[in-house]
Amino acid sequence: MGRRAVPIDELISRQEAVVLAMKKKYDASVEKLAKLVDKKKELESKEIIELLKTTTRSFEEIKAFLKGEEPEEDE
Numbered sequence: 001m002g003r004r005a006v007p008i009d010e011l012i013s014r015q016e017a018v019v020l021a022m023k024k025k026y027d028a029s030v031e032k033l034a035k036l037v038d039k040k041k042e043l044e045s046k047e048i049i050e051l052l053k054t055t056t057r058s059f060e061e062i063k064a065f066l067k068g069e070e071p072e073e074d075e
Contacts, residue, residue, distance in 0.1 A: 052062070064070070 055062070057065075
């Protein structure tokens with residue numbers, strides 16, 4: 001008994017369906033990743049705000065640090 005030959009158009013159609021299903025999963029995964037990254041940034045921002053409330057550093061010192069500048073020293 002021989003194998004029946006599958007027409008190339010049918011193979012292409014099947015593979016297109018596979019690719020479409022994978023693309024939907026990929027898109028959903030990318031969206032989930034973006035939401036998680038946004039959530040992490042939000043949590044980090046809240047943590048920074050809480051730390052700013054309790055710091056003894058001045059606004060100018062914090063600003064200089066965030067800009068990567070050396071703090072100005074009083075003479």
